[in-house]
Amino acid sequence: MIIDRYLIRLVLVPTLTGFGLLILLVSAFNAAVLLRDAAYSRVPMNQVFTLIGLRDLIAAEVLLPTSLYMGVLTTMNQWHRDREAFAVYGAGVVPGRTAYPVWLIATVVCAAVAGLSLFARPWAYAESYRLDAAAGQLTTASMQPDHFYTFGGNLVLSAAAIDRAADLMHGVFVQTRLAEDVRVIRSDDGRIYPASPDSRQRIELGSGTSYSISESTRGDRKSEFGKLVYFAPAEPIADVQNKRRAVPTEELVAATAPKERAELQWRICLPFIAFFMALIAVEISRSLPGRSAYPRLLAGIAIYAIVFNVAAAGRTWVENGQVPDVPGMFWVPVATAVALILVRQLPAVSLRRPG
Numbered sequence: 001m002i003i004d005r006y007l008i009r010l011v012l013v014p015t016l017t018g019f020g021l022l023i024l025l026v027s028a029f030n031a032a033v034l035l036r037d038a039a040y041s042r043v044p045m046n047q048v049f050t051l052i053g054l055r056d057l058i059a060a061e062v063l064l065p066t067s068l069y070m071g072v073l074t075t076m077n078q079w080h081r082d083r084e085a086f087a088v089y090g091a092g093v094v095p096g097r098t099a100y101p102v103w104l105i106a107t108v109v110c111a112a113v114a115g116l117s118l119f120a121r122p123w124a125y126a127e128s129y130r131l132d133a134a135a136g137q138l139t140t141a142s143m144q145p146d147h148f149y150t151f152g153g154n155l156v157l158s159a160a161a162i163d164r165a166a167d168l169m170h171g172v173f174v175q176t177r178l179a180e181d182v183r184v185i186r187s188d189d190g191r192i193y194p195a196s197p198d199s200r201q202r203i204e205l206g207s208g209t210s211y212s213i214s215e216s217t218r219g220d221r222k223s224e225f226g227k228l229v230y231f232a233p234a235e236p237i238a239d240v241q242n243k244r245r246a247v248p249t250e251e252l253v254a255a256t257a258p259k260e261r262a263e264l265q266w267r268i269c270l271p272f273i274a275f276f277m278a279l280i281a282v283e284i285s286r287s288l289p290g291r292s293a294y295p296r297l298l299a300g301i302a303i304y305a306i307v308f309n310v311a312a313a314g315r316t317w318v319e320n321g322q323v324p325d326v327p328g329m330f331w332v333p334v335a336t337a338v339a340l341i342l343v344r345q346l347p348a349v350s351l352r353r354p355g
Helices: 002-036 038-042 045-081 084-090 100-135 240-246 258-285 293-319 331-345
Strands: 149-151 155-163 168-178 181-193 202-205 208-214 221-225 228-231
Touching: 002 045, 002 100, 045 084, 045 100, 045 258, 045 293, 100 240, 100 258, 168 202, 240 258, 258 293, 258 331, 293 331
Parallel strands: none
Antiparallel strands: 149 155, 155 168, 168 181, 181 202, 181 208, 202 228, 208 221
8 A cells, every 4th residue: 555655664764764863873972982991992993893883782772662662753743743644534544544554663673672682682781791801901912112001900010012923021010009018020021811711810920020118117128030920800790780681581581580580571571662652652643633743742752751761660670679570570561552552542642533
């Protein structure tokens, strides 16, 4: 049907355009944050761009349903404001029939949201955490001769020359500070070893001299060594609230912790919430015919804010154990579906249907 193709194009173009613009804004913000962070100044630019892309993929889970909702709300609102819809209704097409193309778009887009939420976002979080950990590790490849770099929390490192082929530093200077004691080390050579699953990152220094300077006792010491090893501080305990976002969905199915259950339920519920919200936008756009379009637009934005804030609250309640796994946060998409039914049926809400 010609009207179907017209409505699909009418809704899809602003939806995809809005999504692209939102991704560009998020990319610009992420780029500014990453390039401003000193830790990422040592990371190759291709990895920085990869990290920006991963963060965009994480944000797409929310940006895509937002673009769909606003695309449906604004275009269908304008379609009724310009009286094109009433011409179609006057030709005998019932209002509910014109919503079918939007239902089709909402189904496809929300299937993409489901893919993002269930699979793409956990993978992007896992890769992002891996790159973040790599950015926090000092390597000889990222060092420049006669420049000072921090290692761990209280060690400053510099090398007169760097042999990148052998991954070796020459003429190494190290300074550490602990309370009121300062230690200065000069070493002939040194090597930085990356962290592994069973060991921390470390620096191994070859033969050299160590000077210990105490500001409290004035007892200075000098010693020589053949080999000296410095380990990076132990990694802090992972933030469960963040790290669980990188857990694959199939592993969350068997999880029992409230925070992990909340994460799983969020991934499952989001596509359904996005779908019902898109259909609510259709109903709002045709309400109160003959009136200004701005109240409908403001009402649509308010409803969107309320629903997604309620969804966030429901997720928090499950995380804190305030709500059991059933209903968990599954009541949120159910409540959204009920709101859709009310908007379609109650004359005081959506209500005056043309035709």
